[in-house]
Amino acid sequence: MINRRTLIKHLSAMPLLGGLFGSAVPLQSVLAAPAKAASRNVLKELGLRTFINAAGTYTAMTGSLMEDDVVETINASSKEFVMLDDVQTKVGEKIAALTHAESAVVTAGCFSAMTLGLAGVLTGMDQKKVELLPHLEGTDMKSEVIAQKAHNIGYSHALTNTGCKIIQVETLEEAEKAINDKTALLWFLNIQSDKGKIQHQEWVNLGKKHNIPTMIDIAADVPPVENLWKFNDMGFDLVCVSGGKAMRGPQSAGLLMGKKQYIAAARLSMPPRGSTIGRGMKVNKEEILGMYVALDKFIATDHQKEWKILEDRVATISGAVKGINGITVETYAPPLGNHTPTMRVTWDTGKINLTTKTLQENLRNGNPSIEVVGEPTGISMTTWMLKPGQDKIVAARLKEEFTKAAV
Secondary structure, three states, X not given: OOOHHHHHXXXXXXXXXXXXOOXXXXXXXXXXXXXXXXXXXXXXXXXXXXXXXXXXXXXXXXXXXXXXXXHHHHHHHOXXXXXXXXXXXXXXHHHHHHHOOOXXXXXXXXXXXXXXXXXXXXXXXXXXXXXXXXXXXXXXXXXXXXXXXXXXXXXXXXXXXXXXXXXXXXXXXXXXXXXXXXXXXXXXXXXXXXXXXXXXXXXXXXXXXXXXXXXXXXXXXXXXXXXXHHHHHHOOOEEEEEOOOOOOOOOOOEEEEEOHHHHHHHHOOOOOOOOXXXXXXXXXXXXHHHXXXXXXXXXXXXXXXXXXXXXXXXXXXHHHHOOOOOEEEEEEOOOOOOOOOEEEEEEOOOOEOOOXXXXXXXXXHOOXXXXXXXXXXXXXXXXXXXXXXXXXXXXXXXXXXXXHHEO
């Protein structure tokens, strides 16, 4: 687990960031300075509802909560000026080393990583091509991305933002036939890997056979922590992941990892440069540094210990309701995406006079407010976004609602 001393060691090892906080103010002094108490509660001032998050790391629910080390890094780095490219370069080197990649860069989320990664593939280091995107017609840039039909569920819009179109295939034979001189990229969506007929290594091998880069989207696929380097080791040329989910980095941050040539080219479409499709995908220095600290801390975490804590929380909630007549509780861990201890609660409406929507609204409108996931025949929830002790609150509220609704 990263602490202030470790953070100082990491950042002081970055040559271009040695003067990150200015020579007049030593880094140690900045980090050691006591945090000022908030002068106002803006959430309360604006009347914004806060809630216990038993649902998960959903974007609409503002992802996850950043750890104190990440927030301290953001606050400290906000006090000084530094060149944005220097931060990206040095942090990218550290991230690449941690994830077994040749290179890496912090992006404005996973979606942004996909757009920028493909942009780099299309343009290479040609500045004129960079400024042409997304207008591919009449240029010598390639214009097609091949993806499995089962993987094309909406996130591929990040790829069509570059001007490319998606060519859908279902079998390896179809993919072979679809490859032509317009093919820019082979894209793979990990969370749908069990739905497609072509698996990871086959996809990578196909790309290598035809000298076409491969990209994988693993947005919500950590944990397990090993996924952060698994696909780099496997041979994918580009790997995209969200930073504001399990890693608890800034919600608007993500990682683009992969081969040096593509990362370098992708950065030509990123701020601080203008006249690019990525100009609006700005990541500030605070987010870049915060994302690095979050990643470093996540990798260093005792994940077995963390898993046991989450399982115990699930057991607390499950134990409170499974004894109620008509209630069925299932505990599991999704194999793909949000791989964490999870529980699903269903009920016999003949014994529990309650709809999913009513239960959600009752929990949402209670004090404290609680969010769970609504399903066609019940609710599901995770415990990894709960603060210590909140599992007991969720357990008590669920028991209360089900007991009231018992016929």
